[in-house]
Amino acid sequence: MPYQATIEQRRHRKRGGGRRPGTRGGVFRQKITDADRILATVLSQRNLCDQQTLADLFGVSRGTIRNAIEDVRPLLEQDPYIPTLAERRFTTAADVLASVTRDSETPC
Secondary structure, eight states: OOHHHHHHHHHHHHTTTTTTTTOOOOOOSSSSSSSHHHHHHHHHHHTTTTTHHHHHHSSSOOHHHHHHHHHHHHTTTTSSOOOOOSSOOOOSSSHHHHHHHHHHHHHH
């Protein structure tokens, strides 16, 4: 799977080599799902809100969001599709959630 290979390549570069003996070999459970990591990256690319607001939305740290974006962005950039910028930039997670709730109640 290209996603996992890309993540491992980035971690290899950060470590400056292979995994050290005695380490757990990446068995740590991810704080957010792969689908959430992709969604957070797309929302970031659309400039919907800043990384801290994304962290608040997903209930994780800003570093987790930053790592997700660093992992997923190269894969999304392989596709020629460029996401459109959001019409509005939100400053808080509550604003984003209120907008989603409001938009879902509007009939098509």
